[in-house]
Amino acid sequence: MVFFVTTSLVFSQHTFEFTIQDTLTDQVIYDAIELANGSYILTSQEFFPSSNQKAHLYRISASGKLSDSTTLTYQGQRSGLGNIVQIEPNKFVLAGFTRVNDQSVLWLYEMDSLFTGIRSKIMPIDTSDVYNVSELLIHDNHILCTGIVEYGLNHYPFVYKISPLFDSLQLKVMTEYHTIFQVDLLPKHNNEGYYWFIVASGLPKTLGLFDLDTSFAIKNISGVSNDIWNFHSAKWISKSSMIYCGRYKPKPLSPVWSIGMLKMDTLVNIADEYYLGVADTFECPGLLSRLDFIDTNAIFIGGTHNFYPGSEFSPVNCWFSLTQMDTSFHVNWRYFYRGDANYTMYGIKATTDGGCLMFGSRYNYNEPRYERDIYVYKVNQNGLIIGTDDKPGPMAHHAIIYPNPGSDYLIVQTGPQIAGSQFILKDLTGKTIVHKPICDSYLTIHSQMIPAGIYLWQITKENVMIESGKWIKK
Numbered sequence: 001m002v003f004f005v006t007t008s009l010v011f012s013q014h015t016f017e018f019t020i021q022d023t024l025t026d027q028v029i030y031d032a033i034e035l036a037n038g039s040y041i042l043t044s045q046e047f048f049p050s051s052n053q054k055a056h057l058y059r060i061s062a063s064g065k066l067s068d069s070t071t072l073t074y075q076g077q078r079s080g081l082g083n084i085v086q087i088e089p090n091k092f093v094l095a096g097f098t099r100v101n102d103q104s105v106l107w108l109y110e111m112d113s114l115f116t117g118i119r120s121k122i123m124p125i126d127t128s129d130v131y132n133v134s135e136l137l138i139h140d141n142h143i144l145c146t147g148i149v150e151y152g153l154n155h156y157p158f159v160y161k162i163s164p165l166f167d168s169l170q171l172k173v174m175t176e177y178h179t180i181f182q183v184d185l186l187p188k189h190n191n192e193g194y195y196w197f198i199v200a201s202g203l204p205k206t207l208g209l210f211d212l213d214t215s216f217a218i219k220n221i222s223g224v225s226n227d228i229w230n231f232h233s234a235k236w237i238s239k240s241s242m243i244y245c246g247r248y249k250p251k252p253l254s255p256v257w258s259i260g261m262l263k264m265d266t267l268v269n270i271a272d273e274y275y276l277g278v279a280d281t282f283e284c285p286g287l288l289s290r291l292d293f294i295d296t297n298a299i300f301i302g303g304t305h306n307f308y309p310g311s312e313f314s315p316v317n318c319w320f321s322l323t324q325m326d327t328s329f330h331v332n333w334r335y336f337y338r339g340d341a342n343y344t345m346y347g348i349k350a351t352t353d354g355g356c357l358m359f360g361s362r363y364n365y366n367e368p369r370y371e372r373d374i375y376v377y378k379v380n381q382n383g384l385i386i387g388t389d390d391k392p393g394p395m396a397h398h399a400i401i402y403p404n405p406g407s408d409y410l411i412v413q414t415g416p417q418i419a420g421s422q423f424i425l426k427d428l429t430g431k432t433i434v435h436k437p438i439c440d441s442y443l444t445i446h447s448q449m450i451p452a453g454i455y456l457w458q459i460t461k462e463n464v465m466i467e468s469g470k471w472i473k474k
Helices: none
Strands: 016-020 026-034 040-048 054-060 066-072 079-088 091-100 103-111 117-123 129-139 142-151 154-162 168-173 184-187 194-199 207-212 218-223 233-236 241-248 258-265 270-276 283-285 299-305 318-325 331-350 356-363 373-379 399-402 409-414 422-426 432-437 442-446 453-461 464-473
Touching: 026 331, 026 356, 026 373, 040 091, 040 373, 079 103, 079 129, 079 142, 091 117, 091 129, 103 142, 129 184, 142 184, 154 194, 184 233, 241 283, 258 283, 258 299, 270 318, 299 356, 318 356, 331 373, 331 399, 399 464, 422 442, 432 442
Parallel strands: 026 079, 054 079, 103 129
Antiparallel strands: 016 373, 026 040, 040 054, 040 079, 054 066, 079 091, 091 103, 103 117, 129 142, 142 154, 154 168, 184 194, 194 207, 207 218, 233 241, 241 258, 258 270, 283 299, 299 318, 299 331, 318 331, 331 356, 356 373, 399 409, 409 442, 422 432, 422 453, 453 464
């Protein structure tokens, strides 16, 4: 196995770009956790060859350097570990799956920060196969695990309460509702039970909010949304109000996605809503996590811009996108990262220094191999990776221009941090073809009358160029 790791350092805050390029295997990163010293543990799974599927763990320093790694399976069987939580200052629990007697079962693994194993246990869920583990969390000194199980062709959500010693305490499989989509569990305040978000047929709406008591008995089911569901998360912003984030698809046959946010109470009364995306481009929330914050004035929303839903192995350029907003959905800034290959964001983690860790995959479609590499970006509180000259690194973009190549129109999508700037399009002789102010996050320029060819664009603010590139008119 060959690794290539690149980092970029900072002075006051650590920011970096971390890459694992393993040319022999296809890996996907699942989760990340920040340690007390500012370092991180990353979890990933190796998918191909599928008969040899295994878990990989990486520990990287606060400055983005690889300090340790290990590979894990359960007794040499096909295995994976994705979710990770901290249960004590130097103890962590991971959840995933392994194969035992041709059945996919829940696998729990406890270790310390040096990857020293403490305990390991398999926990079959009835006679079903574990289809996925959506979430793992610690609440009221219990381990809570939720996901999907598979009985033949049918899939059902489950939630499992487990002791810190891996004793089974309470299990509920919701066989009344079929779903293959992620489920999300939100513990209530004062240990009074849980709210469980499930996408399934037979509910009042596409997304249901299940009110559970501490024994997982259903007290009530409310319909939340027909439009915002899947790839979803919810977090409390007060004792009675939560932020819900998910994929926004206003019509069942809608050709595009965007990211939708709702601010609502526990009775599903919506106080505010906000949407990220444009009418002709896929904007997908982080596939495994997409909403996180430590400070409610700095809520991070992560996703993939120009996401291609057919396959991550598609020859398209995609960007990580990260937006920071407050609880009133006022956007502080928005950036787009990379875009030189097919990037897919899997998740984000707000960090204790006010920044954010983004993680996902990169597929280089110019290479002959169908394999994804792990990509991790740590940005500061302003969304930037800072180079040694104390200026933003080249991978964070204030704006992107698409479609590129284009024909009838081009869209300039920007973050609010450069409102009031100017967009200028010139031909190769230097003649200005378009000069328009950027007053909103999206500027559409009709280009039917522009001749085919290569054009140079730039965005300036107060006579300072802040972005530039090429645009091709077909």
